[in-house]
Amino acid sequence: MAPPRIVRRPQVGAPLDGPAAWPDAIPPLLRRIYAARGAHSPALARPRLADLLPPDALHGLDAATTLLAAAIAGDRHIVVVGDFDCDGATACATGVRGLRLLGARRVSHAVPNRMVHGYGLSPALVDELAALQPDLLLTVDHGIACHAGIEAARARGWQVVVTDHHLPGPRLPAANAIVNPNLPGDAFPSKALAGVGVVFYLLLALRRRLYSCDRPPIRSGAGSDREDQAAAIHGRTSQEGQPDLASLLDLVAVGTVADLVPLDANNRALVAAGLRRLRAGRGCAGLRALVEACGRDAARLTAADIGFAIAPRLNAAGRLEDMALGIECLLTDDPQRARELAGLLEGINAERRAVQQHMTDDAEAALARATLAEAGAPLAPCLFDPEWHPGVIGLVASKMKERLHRPVLAFAPAEPGSGVLRGSARSIPGFHIRDALAAVDTAHPGLIERFGGHAMAAGLTLAKDRLAAFEQAWQAHAAAVLDDGMLQAELLSDGELLPREFDRFHAEALRDGGPWGQGFPEPLFDGLFEVLDWRVVGERHLKLTLRHPDRREPLAAIQFGGWRGRAPDPQARLAYRLAPDDYRGGQAIQLLVEHFAPA
Numbered sequence: 001m002a003p004p005r006i007v008r009r010p011q012v013g014a015p016l017d018g019p020a021a022w023p024d025a026i027p028p029l030l031r032r033i034y035a036a037r038g039a040h041s042p043a044l045a046r047p048r049l050a051d052l053l054p055p056d057a058l059h060g061l062d063a064a065t066t067l068l069a070a071a072i073a074g075d076r077h078i079v080v081v082g083d084f085d086c087d088g089a090t091a092c093a094t095g096v097r098g099l100r101l102l103g104a105r106r107v108s109h110a111v112p113n114r115m116v117h118g119y120g121l122s123p124a125l126v127d128e129l130a131a132l133q134p135d136l137l138l139t140v141d142h143g144i145a146c147h148a149g150i151e152a153a154r155a156r157g158w159q160v161v162v163t164d165h166h167l168p169g170p171r172l173p174a175a176n177a178i179v180n181p182n183l184p185g186d187a188f189p190s191k192a193l194a195g196v197g198v199v200f201y202l203l204l205a206l207r208r209r210l211y212s213c214d215r216p217p218i219r220s221g222a223g224s225d226r227e228d229q230a231a232a233i234h235g236r237t238s239q240e241g242q243p244d245l246a247s248l249l250d251l252v253a254v255g256t257v258a259d260l261v262p263l264d265a266n267n268r269a270l271v272a273a274g275l276r277r278l279r280a281g282r283g284c285a286g287l288r289a290l291v292e293a294c295g296r297d298a299a300r301l302t303a304a305d306i307g308f309a310i311a312p313r314l315n316a317a318g319r320l321e322d323m324a325l326g327i328e329c330l331l332t333d334d335p336q337r338a339r340e341l342a343g344l345l346e347g348i349n350a351e352r353r354a355v356q357q358h359m360t361d362d363a364e365a366a367l368a369r370a371t372l373a374e375a376g377a378p379l380a381p382c383l384f385d386p387e388w389h390p391g392v393i394g395l396v397a398s399k400m401k402e403r404l405h406r407p408v409l410a411f412a413p414a415e416p417g418s419g420v421l422r423g424s425a426r427s428i429p430g431f432h433i434r435d436a437l438a439a440v441d442t443a444h445p446g447l448i449e450r451f452g453g454h455a456m457a458a459g460l461t462l463a464k465d466r467l468a469a470f471e472q473a474w475q476a477h478a479a480a481v482l483d484d485g486m487l488q489a490e491l492l493s494d495g496e497l498l499p500r501e502f503d504r505f506h507a508e509a510l511r512d513g514g515p516w517g518q519g520f521p522e523p524l525f526d527g528l529f530e531v532l533d534w535r536v537v538g539e540r541h542l543k544l545t546l547r548h549p550d551r552r553e554p555l556a557a558i559q560f561g562g563w564r565g566r567a568p569d570p571q572a573r574l575a576y577r578l579a580p581d582d583y584r585g586g587q588a589i590q591l592l593v594e595h596f597a598p599a
Helices: 030-037 063-071 086-101 121-133 147-155 193-210 225-233 245-256 267-277 287-292 302-318 324-331 335-374 393-404 433-445 464-483 502-512
Strands: 007-009 077-082 109-112 137-139 161-164 176-178 382-384 408-413 420-426 450-453 458-461 490-493 523-538 541-547 555-559 572-581 590-597
Touching: 007 464, 007 523, 030 335, 030 382, 030 502, 063 077, 063 161, 063 193, 077 086, 077 121, 086 109, 086 137, 086 193, 086 245, 086 302, 086 324, 086 420, 086 490, 121 147, 137 176, 147 161, 147 287, 147 450, 161 193, 176 193, 193 245, 193 267, 245 302, 267 287, 267 324, 287 302, 287 324, 287 335, 302 324, 302 335, 324 335, 335 393, 382 393, 393 408, 408 464, 420 464, 433 450, 433 458, 433 464, 458 464, 490 523, 502 572, 541 572
Parallel strands: 007 490, 077 109, 077 137, 137 161, 161 176, 382 408, 555 590
Antiparallel strands: 408 420, 420 458, 450 458, 523 541, 523 572, 541 555, 572 590
């Protein structure tokens, strides 16, 4: 694979100037970065809860809230059915906590076990739920593809409300109500809500039905309406006693970041509000314990901390054990129990890392053999090992995708010795992985048992004896769609930093200027540097001392995983992030090197 190219990010217009447009606390550097992401004013760059889209356009809310309101009034048993990833776990906790806040007294939750039930609301899970004697099932972060499970639930006389954000297939399930911004014809402007965001919006609409039928929970508009909008989401409207749904925003933030959905303005408002709660120590006991367990400073918590520290610990439960453990951590209000559960999740995550490393080594060896056999890396690798764990294949596919910059699918037996394979797919920009699977399914009916997902990530189920036929069909589709431009990795840079911008003020402004994430990427810069000194730390990382050509003082830098077995070139072109160096403290900064190339 060719090394990535560093490409300067184009400016999408210019930021508005003047004190009336930008407060002094936002430096010109940050204004330029916002403008490059299409945000030309503080309102677009840092959206507030008052600017949240109203839920009215979200199709299915009326039917869903009617069913839930009747279930609450009739003291019926509501079971929230989660999923075994971080978005599904936070969505489940949000649903349970939110329904209880809104007066539901009989609320339980359940989550499929990856090894026992498979994905989502399956007939096997429905059989197990019968012991709970539910009246209504509320699915969160899944359901849009769970036709058989929903039919089995309806056959038992249960009502089913689906909340999901995954792309639907050609036929919708026979649920009593479906809330999904990605349904055909749905008019909700933001299609980027995570599963936890969808259930949060359902709760907003349900509160309106239960407590304030004469006004929406969030009103569109400007000026004096802004206070009303912000107050409404906190439950402070003209009617007293409304539940404070803002207490759920820490969970919404974690699930939204973890699921890698685009951080459009609506999602950034949700994530920013959730981060504020966590930084202020007002998150739920489980999230506070997880922040403590992963050694992060709650007061400086960022979206990156969620993505790289908190989410993996929650996800580990669903990958190797049972996500019920993670959901219990998010639901407990006992700080001591939360610490115990966070400690268990920490241990499971350590085991997950070991399993992942072993599987990644296997994948690299398999790719090396395939590259030799084909005189080049496969166009869209399909990887399988009968010993792999199905809960970790998504991480393996992601690692291989990053290293090859090609779409990658990884398969493992659904359980040891099974004739059914679980597959996880990760993609590159320009190659819509879910649509690609749909194209293969259309061209070869029956080859894939089931599939679903997004543009960049998807999952599928396949009979083991159909793997060779699937791989042939998959490679044929990839060859027809992929071109050389897609296969050239690019690093989008925000350009060079001025010499005076290498300081703590700008490093903290960049750290706190987010939330950064998918669709609103963290700032990345590039430039030429002289390597004054270097050493290897932790066996794999490269610690550097650099000099900028227009700056007298040297700069500390680190490239994680950067040691290649030889001394770095004395002159280098780097792609890097500017960050505060909290380890050294004071005014210290460091460069986090993402890419190192000879000058």
